[in-house]
Amino acid sequence: MAATVTPPRLPGTLKRKSSLPVWLAIGLRVVAVLALVGLAIAVHWFDREGLRDNYDGQVSFVDVVYFTMISITTTGYGDIAPVSERARLFDALVVTPIRVFVVLLFIGTAYNFVLKRTWERWRMSVIQRTLTGHIVVAGYGETGSEAVDELIARGEKPGDIVVVDTDPHHIAAAKACGCIVLEGDATRDQTLSDVRIDQAKAMVVTAGRDDTSILITLTARHLAPDVPISVVVRNEDNEFPARAAGATTVINPVSFAGLLLAGACKGSHLADYLTDLASIRGRVALSERAVAPAETGKPLSAITTGLGLRIYRDGKPYSFAEPEAGALKDGDLIVEIVSTRE
Structure with missing residues (x-):
């Protein structure tokens, strides 16, 4: 029986926030082009007496549409021509600028959806190859997003934070904050290699499940023996496995909340002060x-x-x-x- 050969996996691609959604950008351009063309057709139709059809002498609505589209997209064929001063002025002062705007819209669309995206992919691949001194956040749920917000508040640049998550909605939210993002499974060696975990200065693991967080920690420690790794676990029994997997710091939010509640029973301001200490905003x-x-x-x-x-x-x-x-x-x-x- 022949052995199955698995093709090599392509590296993940880093992303950043784009200015507009694709559908909105294309829709705005289509609306703009239709509005300009519609304006030119309407004026030509109401002023059709200023046009001359050298073919049959009659200017129909179809002729107006044909003449307008030819005038906007080219310089015209001469079969239909403006003969009155008003029609010529309209073509010179309105249709010609519309032609320029339509061409610019087409060029802009090609730039945004072909050239710009190609350039952005190339630029992000360069960033990916030279990525160093960054912070990797595995999991951008409620805890991960709070951690990123606190890191930014403490002076970290969003562009120095790389978020890895399997949820497209979490990826979109992290991208909206200006972070570099990678949609993928952080338990895989290739995914963490794509974000250059070995060149990171720290890693935060908030996968939402203790078993997943421990596996991510184990994978990261295997690839980056010296990177500090902070892990969130929700079950006290999993604190030791997380440390055994290579976590530098293990945080149990449930236990910490219990400490705050117990402290509040001894003094009304103890929990407030501990919360103040934990946040840079205090x-x-x-x-x-x-x-x-x-x-x-x-x-x-x-x-x-x-x-x-x-x-x-x-x-x-x-x-x-x-x-x-x-x-x-x-x-x-x-x-x-x-x-x-x-």
């Missing part, structure tokens, strides 16, 4: 950075950029109250509260 925000050379040897409480909460040394966390925070070292990571008003 008065304060959490920030993570490397220790500065001038801060080496100083205690965490001595930093001037914000309120030091914790340090990470060799991958282990230490709070501001622990002895390790009494002297900062090169390579430490500082988690601090900073003011967004500055």
